[in-house]
Amino acid sequence: MAAPLDVTGATAEAPPEAVLEGAGKAIEGRSLGQIAWMRLKRDKFALAGGVVIILLILSAILAPLLTKITGGPPNEFHQDLIDPTFSKPVGDGPFAGFSWAHPLGVEPRSGRDVFSRILYGAQISLVIGFLATLVSVAIGATMGVIAGYFGGWIDTVISRTMDAFLAFPLLLFALALAGVIPDHAFGLSGNTLRVAVLVFIIGFFNWPYIGRIIRGQTLSLREREFVDAARSLGARSSYVLRRELLPNLIAPILVYATLMIPTNILFEAALSFLGVGIRPPTPSWGKMLADAVGYYSVAPMYMVVPGLAIFITVMAFNLLGDGLRDALDPHAR
Amino acid sequence: MNRRKLTSITAAGLALGLLASCGGGGGTDNNGATGFNAAAERVVNQSTKTGGTLQGALSSDWDSIDPGNTYYAFSWNFARTYGRALTTFKTGAGDAGLELTPDLAQGLGEVSADGKTVTYKLRPNIKFEDGTPVTSKDVKYAVARTYARDVLPNGPTYFVDLLDAGDYAGPYKNKDLNAFTGIQTPDDQTIVFKLKQPFGDFDYLVSSPQTVPVPQAKDTGAKYLEHPISTGPYKVDSYVPGKEFILSKNTNWDASTDPNRKQLADKIDIKLNTNAEDIDNRLLAGSLDFDVAGSGVQASAQSKILSNASLKENADNVFSGRLWYFVMDEKVAPFDNIDCRKAVQYATDKVSLQTAYGGPVAGGDIANTMLPPNIVGHQDFNLYPTPDNKGDVNKAKEALAACGQPNGFNTKILLRSDRPHEVSAGEALQQALAKANIKAEIVSVPAGQYYTRFAGAPNYMHQNNIGIAFTGWQADWPTGFGFLQQLVDGRTIKPQGNTNIEEMNLPNVNALFDQAAASKDPAQREQIYGQIDKAAMEQASVVPFLYGKGLLYRNPQMTNVVISFAYGMYDYSILGIS
Numbered sequence: 022m023a024a025p026l027d028v029t030g031a032t033a034e035a036p037p038e039a040v041l042e043g044a045g046k047a048i049e050g051r052s053l054g055q056i057a058w059m060r061l062k063r064d065k066f067a068l069a070g071g072v073v074i075i076l077l078i079l080s081a082i083l084a085p086l087l088t089k090i091t092g093g094p095p096n097e098f099h100q101d102l103i104d105p106t107f108s109k110p111v112g113d114g115p116f117a118g119f120s121w122a123h124p125l126g127v128e129p130r131s132g133r134d135v136f137s138r139i140l141y142g143a144q145i146s147l148v149i150g151f152l153a154t155l156v157s158v159a160i161g162a163t164m165g166v167i168a169g170y171f172g173g174w175i176d177t178v179i180s181r182t183m184d185a186f187l188a189f190p191l192l193l194f195a196l197a198l199a200g201v202i203p204d205h206a207f208g209l210s211g212n213t214l215r216v217a218v219l220v221f222i223i224g225f226f227n228w229p230y231i232g233r234i235i236r237g238q239t240l241s242l243r244e245r246e247f248v249d250a251a252r253s254l255g256a257r258s259s260y261v262l263r264r265e266l267l268p269n270l271i272a273p274i275l276v277y278a279t280l281m282i283p284t285n286i287l288f289e290a291a292l293s294f295l296g297v298g299i300r301p302p303t304p305s306w307g308k309m310l311a312d313a314v315g316y317y318s319v320a321p322m323y324m325v326v327p328g329l330a331i332f333i334t335v336m337a338f339n340l341l342g343d344g345l346r347d348a349l350d351p352h353a354r
Numbered sequence: 355m356n357r358r359k360l361t362s363i364t365a366a367g368l369a370l371g372l373l374a375s376c377g378g379g380g381g382t383d384n385n386g387a388t389g390f391n392a393a394a395e396r397v398v399n400q401s402t403k404t405g406g407t408l409q410g411a412l413s414s415d416w417d418s419i420d421p422g423n424t425y426y427a428f429s430w431n432f433a434r435t436y437g438r439a440l441t442t443f444k445t446g447a448g449d450a451g452l453e454l455t456p457d458l459a460q461g462l463g464e465v466s467a468d469g470k471t472v473t474y475k476l477r478p479n480i481k482f483e484d485g486t487p488v489t490s491k492d493v494k495y496a497v498a499r500t501y502a503r504d505v506l507p508n509g510p511t512y513f514v515d516l517l518d519a520g521d522y523a524g525p526y527k528n529k530d531l532n533a534f535t536g537i538q539t540p541d542d543q544t545i546v547f548k549l550k551q552p553f554g555d556f557d558y559l560v561s562s563p564q565t566v567p568v569p570q571a572k573d574t575g576a577k578y579l580e581h582p583i584s585t586g587p588y589k590v591d592s593y594v595p596g597k598e599f600i601l602s603k604n605t606n607w608d609a610s611t612d613p614n615r616k617q618l619a620d621k622i623d624i625k626l627n628t629n630a631e632d633i634d635n636r637l638l639a640g641s642l643d644f645d646v647a648g649s650g651v652q653a654s655a656q657s658k659i660l661s662n663a664s665l666k667e668n669a670d671n672v673f674s675g676r677l678w679y680f681v682m683d684e685k686v687a688p689f690d691n692i693d694c695r696k697a698v699q700y701a702t703d704k705v706s707l708q709t710a711y712g713g714p715v716a717g718g719d720i721a722n723t724m725l726p727p728n729i730v731g732h733q734d735f736n737l738y739p740t741p742d743n744k745g746d747v748n749k750a751k752e753a754l755a756a757c758g759q760p761n762g763f764n765t766k767i768l769l770r771s772d773r774p775h776e777v778s779a780g781e782a783l784q785q786a787l788a789k790a791n792i793k794a795e796i797v798s799v800p801a802g803q804y805y806t807r808f809a810g811a812p813n814y815m816h817q818n819n820i821g822i823a824f825t826g827w828q829a830d831w832p833t834g835f836g837f838l839q840q841l842v843d844g845r846t847i848k849p850q851g852n853t854n855i856e857e858m859n860l861p862n863v864n865a866l867f868d869q870a871a872a873s874k875d876p877a878q879r880e881q882i883y884g885q886i887d888k889a890a891m892e893q894a895s896v897v898p899f900l901y902g903k904g905l906l907y908r909n910p911q912m913t914n915v916v917i918s919f920a921y922g923m924y925d926y927s928i929l930g931i932s
Contacts, residue, residue: 098785100706105713107657130710130778205818211795297771301796302781312774318654 053272053349060348067344073337081147084140091124092137096302099123099132109319116322125326128309129316135323138304139330145305146334149219150286156224157285158278161231166262166270168232169239180236183229195222195288196297215299219292223285231277238273242266272349279342283335290331306331393670393908393924394917395447399932401913403618406931408912410624411633412646419593420579421563422499423506427675427828427921428648430563434615434927435622436584436601437566440474440493440545441557442614443920445928451919452730452832454557457614458493458567458585462557465874469552470518474560476543481606482569483584489542491531492567498525498534500564505575510830512559518548526575552872554879558831586927587617599624616914618930631655634907638665643909643931648923649674650904656716659907669907671715673728674922676828676902677837678711678718680767680783681856682895683815683823689765693757695894698822699738701750701790702783707899710778717775718903724838724887726901728919731834731883737891750790762791765821768809771798776824779899783822794822810852823855826902832920834883835870842890843867856895863889 051059061067080087088094102118104111108130110118118126125135168179202218209217242248243266251265292298293307301308306327313324392398418424421437434442442457444450456462459474466472480488497513500506502524517536525531538546547556572583581590587609588601601622609617624646634655636642645651651659659665682689682698689695704720711717719727720743722736740746754760769780777798784794797820799808808814809823829837840846844859863886870882890896906923908915913930917923 096781096785098706098782100709103709105705105709106660106715108653108709108713108716109657130712131706131782297800300798301771301777302784312778315653315774319657 057272057345057348061344064344064347066340067348070337070340070342070344073333074341077143077334077337078147080140081143084137084144087140088134088137091122092134092140093122094134095137095141095304096133099127099134102127102132103130107319109316115320117320119322126320126322128312129320129323130312135309135326138309139306139326142304142306142309142327143330143334145216145299145303146286146289146331149216149223149289150282152220153223153227153285153289154278154281156220157227157231157281158274160225161228162235162267162270162274164228165232165235166239166266169236170243170258170262170266172240176236179232183232186226186229189226191222191226192291194226195292196295198222212299212303219289219298223288227281227285231274231281234273234277235270238270239266242269276342276346276349279338279345283338283342286334286338287331388667388910390666391670391672392667393447393906393915394672397445397447397914397916397928398908399910399913399915401618401930401932402616403913403930403932404620406619407621407623408619408929408931409641409643410622410646411628411636411642412624412626413628413630413633414647415596415626416599417508418506418579419590419599420506420582421566422496422568423508423579424563425508425510428646428923431648431918431921431923432646432926433563433566434586435588436582436586436590436604437563438480438585438612439563439565440560442561442927443918445614445916445918445925447916448919449728451917451925452728454561455614457561457612458488458565459560463547463560465552465556469872469874470549472547472549472556474545474547476545477611478543479608480585480611481608482567483589483604483606485606486569487542488567488585490539490545491542492569493545493565494534494537494539495525495531495570495573496565496568497537498522498531499568499573499575500524501534502526502575509564510562512562512830513564516549516551516553516556516559518550525570525573531570554871554873555831555833555835558833558836561831587612587615588622591621594626596627598626614927616928616930618913618928637907637909640909640911643912644924644926644929645906646926648904648906648921650716651907653712653716655907656905659905660715665907668910669905670917671903671905672917672922673718673726673919674828674902674904675726675728675832675919676718676826676922677721677724677726677898678707678779678824678826678900678902679721679724679896679898680822680824681897682821683812683856684893684895685812685816685857686765686819686821688757688759688763689821689895691757692894693753694759694763696738697750697753697757697759697790697792698787699894699897700740700746700753701787701792702740702897702899703745703786704740704743704899706744706782706786707779710782711775711900711902715903715905718900721898721901724841724890724896724898725834725883726837728922729829729832729834729837729883731837731880731887733884733887735888735891737888738894745786745789747789750792754790754792762793764793764795766819767794767796768815768820768823769796769798770801770804770824772801780824805851805853807850809855811850812847812852812857813849815855825853825855827853828902828922833879834886835867835879838883838886838890839867842886842896856893858890858893858895860889860893863893 102111110127112118123134128135164179168176206214248261248265251261290307293305294311298305298307309327317324388398416429417426421433438458440457440459441454444453444455458476460477463472463474476490482488500509501514501522505526519534519536522534536548567585569583584604587604587607589604591600591602593599603617603620630652633645634651638655659669682695684690708717708720725732754762767780769776780796784796787794809825827841840853842854842858842863844864847854847857866882866886870879873879911932913932914928916925918925
């Protein structure tokens, strides 16, 4: 029954996307964005990462709805599901406590639903991951461009400042600072304040990483012809920075931002693990991991689940970030 | 009187049924049979066999092995192997272990008519490890050096607070011991303590290692911990901080002068800074004899022990002497109203708090009084009973109505962020209170400054409207006075390091403390302690929920093992190895 002239065979022989997408149309120039998107579409790993991230963001936003279907409120105790002697979920084997009502089991000691705590924990992780990255990128990109473009003593001052920040014992400082935050400050209180402080600490002290990269890129860009052209036409520095340099820096900024988000999520988890993250009973992945340490032998899944959540999230962002870099910067391949 | 109280109590002792078994010439007899909780009921593996090395381990380190500069319960217990205080606790199971017995002294203190002078006579022929005889001056010097808080900051300050010694600042600034007027030594065998006011429990105070004699000529101040001069059955071979602590037999210790201790093993070898899980594994495998900290095994070892009958018979589930509780600050609205406090008393689900602390084995028994069962003066009563201790929402709502807050109120719960059990308990309390429409927000702060900046600073509590604070307590000596005075005597409220967190200040309670201090009759004092407990509970600002317990494991080859109620762990002064 095989047709001698199979259609699929014909397309398979055709040259890559140029022909496919150009078929029947006049050949036209493609923007950098279009080329990047095309390359990205072919990178299955990056796509998978992107899909996971979108799902994650959706489930974090929809957490209140999803937990109505299964799991229940994240802070509700179910001590009837806990064996009082061992403080572990009732039942045998590592999957004790797993049920339709509690698809990822319940927390030792309190019997709170792990599934809904993971979803609500995702809110915290993502909010802190994104906002902290935003802060880093805003400061890092600005300082990097200024240092790279103006050079001279400005560059020296900014670069040495970056060195100083990089040499800073960030984790220790974060521990100390987060430990002394008052209950009310800057018109904020409770967890809003904690999140704001965490975003500030993580964001503010990580900007030199992106700052250095942007500075390097700017250094090479400012010697390029189009910058010279703009300047010889009388463009002021601020115009050159905004209209000539920044658009060309979007690609590296986007790539490194994507790669910074998972680092920041891990950092938040580490701080929560060490007990200076957000306040109980608000769920956080790092806090769940910290709690699980005492129960790894009696309720191993309680450690595995938040660990997996962190792993999958970080992995997804890294895959997407790598894909973006490959797509946006062909030289890097 | 600092945070260490959580891990501290007092020093020295043994005796009891061992003497009977000694006559039998060693070996195990029926009285010493093993079994779950056996060491809480009798001396297990009674034996007079000598030799061998006792292997111990500790997941942390001593604060100091200098008897005058230490404040951990395990350390006070262990110090009895190399030092003898004036008095000590008897060796024996249950309440017998709470009884004081003379150690260096020939008898308990003789109190003068006005109660302000306490006299002890030392036993004759007691020697230091180098053979020099121990005199009352060595004991006086030991107490005098604890006045030098800048050199020896760790121990309690009871002597400094109680003795009539003016502003004496310790023997390092003024070497002349005569400048210290708080103690007099009319002769080498007699020591007389001069008190500012009567103090009924004085015999307990001198059981602390702070009265272990120190020869002035050998004292090197802060460096004395490198080699404390022994008076006990063992002497310090070497102590390497963070690494190991090794003791061997002290040949100048004479069993005929010491009815309390034993000198069975040749050596005691303690490894420091050992991983806690590793300690448990080695205990269960039999390559380690005891965990010096005596606070119980970790969760994973606990499940192994409880699910295995042959391991379980070598384990003991014992009261640590610790009380876990939370308080309502009487100066913070709406807890200035007793009915609002009662609402919380009734709304509290103590079972969920118990589960948060690890359940009945690792956590402890549900508490309804402040004094735990292994404290002299404990009485059983429950002023705020709820069905199965699970809370009573209806009664709570009635109390809320009486308080004028029928729709509930908002408050804050203060706890320590780095104490997983406490955080869990706070979350459980939050849930229970919510059922009675009391909305509580959790404020978590670092444990390190809990008593200096947060819970222990009334100003912080007031300014931040903290209504509820979690805390825990273990007494420096196991009587109602030692346990309760820092918690409910209104005169102990201080701006920092405050332990009367609820700010209870009742004239009748304060008066009862004075009455107990002045009483010379132990039975009467015991009675008063129970009254104080009840009067304090009537005020409704303290919610005790757990008498702390730990699961201890004893290596079956260890001999003469018994739980000391006074320390809430194995008695270290009589251990041997078979």
